[in-house]
Every structure is written in C-alpha cells, then in structure tokens.
Amino acid sequence: MVKQERALRTRDTLIRSAAEIFDREGFAVASLTAISTLAGVSNGALHHHFVSKAALTDAVEEAALARLLVVTDAVLPLGASRMQLLVDVTHRLAGALRGDVVLRAGFELSGEVSRPPHADLREWWRRWVEETLKQADSEGELRPEVTAPDVVSAVVAATVGFEVMGVREAEWLSADTVTRFWRLLLPTVVPAALLADLDAEGTCPL
Amino acid sequence: MVKQERALRTRDTLIRSAAEIFDREGFAVASLTAISTLAGVSNGALHHHFVSKAALTDAVEEAALARLLVVTDAVLPLGASRMQLLVDVTHRLAGALRGDVVLRAGFELSGEVSRPPHADLREWWRRWVEETLKQADSEGELRPEVTAPDVVSAVVAATVGFEVMGVREAEWLSADTVTRFWRLLLPTVVPAALLADLDAEGTCPL
Numbered sequence: 001m002v003k004q005e006r007a008l009r010t011r012d013t014l015i016r017s018a019a020e021i022f023d024r025e026g027f028a029v030a031s032l033t034a035i036s037t038l039a040g041v042s043n044g045a046l047h048h049h050f051v052s053k054a055a056l057t058d059a060v061e062e063a064a065l066a067r068l069l070v071v072t073d074a075v076l077p078l079g080a081s082r083m084q085l086l087v088d089v090t091h092r093l094a095g096a097l098r099g100d101v102v103l104r105a106g107f108e109l110s111g112e113v114s115r116p117p118h119a120d121l122r123e124w125w126r127r128w129v130e131e132t133l134k135q136a137d138s139e140g141e142l143r144p145e146v147t148a149p150d151v152v153s154a155v156v157a158a159t160v161g162f163e164v165m166g167v168r169e170a171e172w173l174s175a176d177t178v179t180r181f182w183r184l185l186l187p188t189v190v191p192a193a194l195l196a197d198l199d200a201e202g203t204c205p206l
Numbered sequence: 207m208v209k210q211e212r213a214l215r216t217r218d219t220l221i222r223s224a225a226e227i228f229d230r231e232g233f234a235v236a237s238l239t240a241i242s243t244l245a246g247v248s249n250g251a252l253h254h255h256f257v258s259k260a261a262l263t264d265a266v267e268e269a270a271l272a273r274l275l276v277v278t279d280a281v282l283p284l285g286a287s288r289m290q291l292l293v294d295v296t297h298r299l300a301g302a303l304r305g306d307v308v309l310r311a312g313f314e315l316s317g318e319v320s321r322p323p324h325a326d327l328r329e330w331w332r333r334w335v336e337e338t339l340k341q342a343d344s345e346g347e348l349r350p351e352v353t354a355p356d357v358v359s360a361v362v363a364a365t366v367g368f369e370v371m372g373v374r375e376a377e378w379l380s381a382d383t384v385t386r387f388w389r390l391l392l393p394t395v396v397p398a399a400l401l402a403d404l405d406a407e408g409t410c411p412l
Contacts, residue, residue, distance in 0.1 A: 026320035028234030111317070111370055114232030122371065150386045157367030157378070157387070158360060164317055164370050165328065165363065172363070180356045181363070188393045 011049050013039045015063050018056050019105035023167075027057065027105075028114050057109065058118040064106020065119045071096050071103075072128045077203070082136035083190055084198055086129070087182050090159055091202035093125075094173045097163055107163050126156045143191055151189055175201065217255050219245045221269050224262050225311035229373075233263065233311075234320050263315065264324040270312020271325045277302050277309075278334045283409070288342035289396055290404055292335070293388050296365055297408035299331075300379045303369055313369050332362045349397055357395055381407065 017039035021030045032053055036046040050056035071092045076085050096103050109115075110122040117123075133148040133155075142148060158181055166173035182200035190198065223245035227236045238259055242252040256262040277298045282291050302309050315321075316328040323329075339354040339361075348354060364387055372379035388406035396404065 024319065026234055026318060028232055029320045111373065112232060113230065113373065114235045126371075146390070150390060153378070153383055154364060154387050154390050157364040157371065157383075159363075159367070160370055161363030161365070161367035164366055165332075167317060167319065172359070177359055177363075181360050184352070184356060184360050184394050185390060188390050 007049075010039075010041060010045060011059075014041065014046060014049055014056065015059050016102060018060050019064075019102040022057075022060065022105045022108065023101050027109060027112050032056070054115070057115065060102065061106050061109055061117065061119045061121070064103050064109075064121055065124060067096065067100060067103045068093075068106070068121055068124060072125075080203070081141050081194060081197065082132055082139060083141050083186070083194065084203060086132050086136065086155070087186075087198065087200060088202045089128075089132075090155070090182075091175060091178050093159065094162060094166075094175065094178045097166060098170060098173045104163075104167070107160075108167065111164075122156075122160055125159070126152070129155050129159075141190055141194055143189065146189055151185075154185060178202075213255075216245075216247060216251060217265075220247065220252060220255055220262065221265050222308060224266050225270075225308040228263075228266065228311045228314065229307050233315060233318050238262070260321070263321065266308065267312050267315055267323065267325045267327070270309050270315075270327055271330060273302065273306060273309045274299075274312070274327055274330060278331075286409070287347050287400060287403065288338055288345060289347045289392070289400065290409060292338050292342065292361070293392075293404065293406060294408045295334075295338075296361070296388075297381060297384050299365065300368060300372075300381065300384050303372060304376060304379045310369075310373070313366075314373065317370075328362075328366055331365070332358070335361050335365075347396055347400055349395065352395055357391075360391065384408075 014035065018030070018035045021034050021038060025034070032046055033043060035056070036043050039046070050059065072089055074085060074089055074092065076082070097107065106121045110117055110120050130148070130152045133142070133151050136142055137148045142151065162172045162177060171177065179201045186195060186198055186200060220241065224236070224241045227240050227244060231240070238252055239249060241262070242249050245252070256265065278295055280291060280295055280298065282288070303313065312327045316323055316326050336354070336358045339348070339357050342348055343354040348357065368378045368383060377383065385407045392401060392404055392406060
C-alpha cells in the first residue's frame with residue numbers, strides 16, 4: 001500500500017516535472033533526462049512509469065485536461081445566468097493558467113505541430129464555450145441580432161490569445177485583462193436588462 | 207550578375223522551404239536536411255547561405271517581418287478613419303496568414319520557447335495595433351468611456367487567437383470570422399456617429 005502510494009506520488013512528480021520542462025524549454029527539445037533530474041528520480045524510474053516520451057506527454061495532457069474540467073465544472077449559482085458562468089469561468093481559467101504549469105503545458109501542447117494532440121485542450125475549451133453559449137442563447141441571454149457562434153469565436157480566440165501571449169508576459173492572464181475584455185464584449189452580446197446584472201470582474205474570484 | 211541573382215533566388219527558396227518545414231513539422235524538430243531536400247539544393251549550398259539553423263531561422267523571421275510590414279503599411283484612404291484602417295488591416299493580416307507560409311511561420315516562431323525571438327512578430331503586431339488605436343483615440347474615434355489599451359488587448363488577443371487556432375483549422379482565419387468579431391466589438395468601441403460609416407467586412411478585400 002505504502003509502495004503503491006509512493007509510486008503514484010512519483011508518477012505525479014514526473015508529470016509535473018515534464019510540464020515544467022515543456023513550459024520552459026519547449027516540448028520538442030525537452031529531454032527525458034532533464035525531466036527525471038528535475039523530478040529527482042533515475043532514468044530507470046521514469047521508464048518504469050512511462051515507456052516513452054510520447055506516453056509521458058499523453059499523461060501531461062490527461063492531467064491538464066482533468067484540471068481544465070475542474071475549472072469548467074463550476075456549479076451555476078442559484079439565479080445566476082449562463083453568461084455570468086461564462087465570465088466567471090474565463091476568469092478561473094486565466095487564474096489557473098497563471099498558477100498551474102500542468103494546465104499551461106497542456107494548452108501549449110494543443111498547438112504543437114510535431115505531434116498529434118492526444119487530448120486537444122483548446123478544442124475541449126472551444127466545445128465548452130460553445131455548449132455554454134448555446135444554453136445562454138436558448139435561455140434568452142443573447143441579443144436577437146447576435147448568434148451563439150459569433151460569440152464562441154470571439155471568446156475562444158481572445159482566451160487562446162491571452163493564453164499564448166501569457167507565456168511571455170503574465171499580464172495577459174491578469175484578472176484586469178479578462179475584465180476589460182468582457183466590458184467591451186458584453187454590451188453587444190446580452191440584452192440591456194441582463195447587462196445590469198452581470199459582473200465583468202467575475203463573481204467568484206480565485 | 208546572373209550568378210548573384212541565382213544566389214538570391216536560392217536564398218529565398220531556402221527561407222520558404224524552412225518556413226514550410228517549420229509550419230508542417232514544428233521548428234524544434236525541423237532538420238536542415240529536410241529543408242535543403244525540399245528546396246532542391248545540397249546541404250553544402252544551404253550552409254553556404256546560412257551557417258546554422260539559428261541563422262536560417264533568423265532569416266525566416268526577418269522575411270516574415272518584411273511581409274507583416276507590407277500588411278500594416280496600408281495607406282489610409284482619403285476620408286477614412288483610423289478604425290476602418292485597423293479593421294481593414296486585420297482582414298489583410300488574416301488573409302496573408304492563410305496564404306503565406308513564411309508569414310505564418312514567423313508568427314509561430316514568436317511563441318517558440320526553445321529560442322529567444324529574433325524579430326518577435328506578435329510583439330510587432332501588438333505595437334502597430336497600439337499605435338493605430340492611440341491615433342484613433344486622439345482623433346476622437348473611441349467612445350469616451352473606452353480607453354485605447356482596453357481595445358489593444360482585445361484586438362491583439364483575438365487576432366493572435368485566430369492565428370494560433372488557424373494552424374489547425376483555416377476557418378479561424380476566414381474573412382467571415384474576422385467580420386463577425388468586428389461586428390461584436392465595434393459598437394462598444396466607437397461613437398454611434400462613426401459606427402454607421404464603418405464596414406466590419408473591410409473596405410479593401412484581398
């Protein structure tokens with residue numbers, strides 16, 4: 001039992017170390033030796049857990065996806081609109097990308113052309129935004145002249161842009177950047193009556 | 207003279223071939239052999255032009271920057287607003303990214319963590335957007351409650367998002383995607399009087 005716990009902990013450490021090396025040096029040039037060194041384990045121990053760099057990378061993406069699901073699986077507070085949920089979750093996502101190297105590495109792997117994505121996080125994110133906006137639309141939270149796909153592409157492009165620019169400059173993932181984006185977008189997206197109830201700063205700060 | 211012309215042409219072919227291999231396989235794993243093979247020249251000829259992969263990559267970025275400057279150096283038509291210029295140039299940029307592998311590779315190199323950027327195209331683009339919006343602001347083209355930096359971050363994040371998502375799916379760089387983004391953004395950014403004059407589809411289609 002203790003041995004199994006230790007094995008799980010080593011596996012987690014390896015995933016986190018891989019994410020850190022990917023984030024710092026880039027996935028394609030990251031070496032397994034750099035990863036095992038950072039994790040403080042032998043190359044043999046790494047290969048015991050992951051047969052190849054591909055297997056380890058898939059595990060990083062899976063761990064990142066699990067974290068994305070924690071971000072998006074927010075419970076809609078009683079009486080809150082779908083649009084407020086969307087605003088809140090984009091704030092949570094930006095905060096998580098700032099602080100969580102595994103989530104960040106997972107998103108970066110989405111754009112890596114040297115391997116096919118195993119769990120494409122940007123695509124998962126796009127689908128969640130699409131689903132949420134469809135619900136918002138069916139609940140009358142979008143202006144009649146706006147269609148859900150219009151808003152999906154603006155929100156997904158901007159958030160992916162924040163993520164990509166945030167790799168070099170953390171300010172792009174600040175709560176302030178996300179708030180300013182929503183202040184520009186919300187007035188053309190939601191009816192005036194709903195606008196007054198929405199908080200562009202988000203209602204559940206991290 | 208003929209010899210010099212041929213040398214210049216070979217250099218251009220190598221830059222274009224490098225961009226194609228970077229775009230297809232990723233910069234970090236791209237081999238000089240794959241590039242010289244695609245260019246139809248020997249490894250020796252490649253090394254005659256570029257002493258290293260780093261030198262060739264710098265040349266790709268420089269060529270991409272020259273193309274970005276062609277996109278942004280649009281002449282403001284008589285009577286046109288700065289905001290219309292911004293809309294038009296984002297359309298031109300999306301069109302150029304769809305069709306020009308060198309420009310696309312240059313933008314992708316901006317996000318490459320395994321090397322410091324030589325000419326960071328995303329940063330160049332951010333500066334051009336910032337400069338244009340400052341001018342728009344000083345000419346009274348922004349609503350009083352909106353500040354230029356708010357619009358800069360929304361426009362830069364969305365366009366970088368289109369570029370990044372466009373690597374996997376060209377639809378993100380379509381004129382339709384760009385038009386729909388501006389239709390959502392413009393009403394909160396410019397005064398009502400100017401809005402009627404602006405064309406979200408752009409006034410000079412490629």
